[in-house]
Amino acid sequence: MATAVPVLPAAQAKALADAYKAAVAARRQRTLLVLAIIVVLVFVSAQLAHVRPLTLIANIGNFGGFIGRTIPKISAGNFFGDIAEWYWAFPKWLGLLWQTILIAYLGTLMGAVVAFLLCFHASANLARSRWSRIAARRFLEFCRTVPDIVFALIFVIAFGLGPMAGVLALSIHTAGALGKLFAEVVENIDMKPVEGLSAAGASWVQIIRFAVLPQVAPGFASYALLRFEINVRGAGVMGFVGAGGIGQEFLVAIRNFYYTDVSAILLMIIATVILIDLGTEQIRHRLINPEGVK
Amino acid sequence: MSGVPAISQSGRGRLADAALADLDALKQRHGRHFGGSPRRRLAAIGIPALIVFGAFYAMIELNFSLQRILGGLHRLGQFAVLMIPPEPQGRFVAFSIALGETLGIAFLGTLIAACLAFPIAFLAARNVIPNIFVHFAVRRTFDVIRSVDTLIWALLWITVVGLGPFAGVLAIACADFGALGKLFSEAIEATDGKSREGVTAAGGNKLEQVRFGLVPEVLPVIASQVLYFIESNTRSATIIGIVGAGGVGAYLTELIRVLELKQVAFLILMILVTVAIIDFISTRLRLAIIGKAKVV
Known part of the structure; x- marks a missing residue:
């Protein structure tokens, strides 16, 4: 049985087709405009950033050569001996790596405490007054906009070289970043328990403790863990400015062309970061849906 | 309305007073709402205790001392005084050029990263490449690249293209390639x-499925992520000069080392303003892309 496909009258079809063409043309024009803007921006920023593709092409062999030289000589005959030689300073590096993790831990913890204290003042639904809210928000914004390593540069001079400067720098930046996220979590809570408690005559602190905290605790913990993960990466480079951790050792290795040391330390950093990523990911999944994981 | 005041002498609600007076009986009747399970209680005490213990251990291990903290705070106070008033002391033009360089690094680095990550991200997506080995391998590659910090990438690229902003561009491109690949x-x-x-039903092949079925759907999400990264890279690019890879970082390091704090304060203010402007533009564009607001 043949099916008749209904066909529009020619005039109507033409009007539709024209409208379609116009719409497509308008879209295409917009896309071209955006592309043109991007191309112009690329040229401007390439000028500003002194991009020299020829240097890159000429020296890209160096990169391969550099990577090649960082690969240690490992023979099957003397496998363990070669590994031991490659990781000749293993205990020292492990100690520094542990120090890096501790810097990240303490920085995250101190930053999270500050963020916790400030986030209720910065949130739109629980702030006690408009001015305290604006002050808290601006302060957190300042803390997170100045990069942690800039704080570290200043703190190294104020507090002296060493991990303490790194911890303080990380914790200030963490306070800013977490404070914003915490405040967002607080803004998304269900306000009914808050209303219930204030109707029963609870004080502001009591409301926070019994109505807000149970709702926000998993979210806070999850964000804090995510920040810890980021801070481990951050603590790894604190040593570049003398603020403790394994960064200093890496900088020395790369500046003095100790090629195999570079690869050894880099591999240790990568392994640590990935392990911590996987660990915190597990805990975060458990926090977010407690029933899901048994 | 009854004439009895809702708030009693104690300042609590009447209901609360009645409940407090009857607390013992309440506890007896609804025992399970008062005591938690022993496991929960153990967690509620044990985990904070562990966290605090860890903090003390870390402080001892990292040589924290009250004396150093107080001395440092004293010096920080002195620095704060020395920072006022922030003034460029004749280097405004130099700072502006360096900031322009920073913006260029951030923009170009992110764009290169996005262009590289876009095609490769499809290989890492389970619904495009069903082969578990391919997408597992690509994902782990992204993870490894992502776990190396931008500053470390900068050090590595400096050995290839020499000191200067170009190394910064490549460093940001590398670090973001991993992060954007994962997000994409x-x-x-x-x-x-x-x-x-x-698209399949209309007879499209695999490539057409991706081009007409997937790309239009993911493009707005991807564009807004790229914009967000440009924004956050403006911040990263300010510090990349610390290792010699261009931008304002070099000035920042040098001026902090020689304690030209008035200039440091001015430079930091310039950075904050620039970042705020970029934030504003990119937020507007992002909202426009995901269709929540109009540009202009």
């Missing part, structure tokens, strides 16, 4: 697949 592949996996089915 997640965005691709989050698509619902209906439009792809439609």
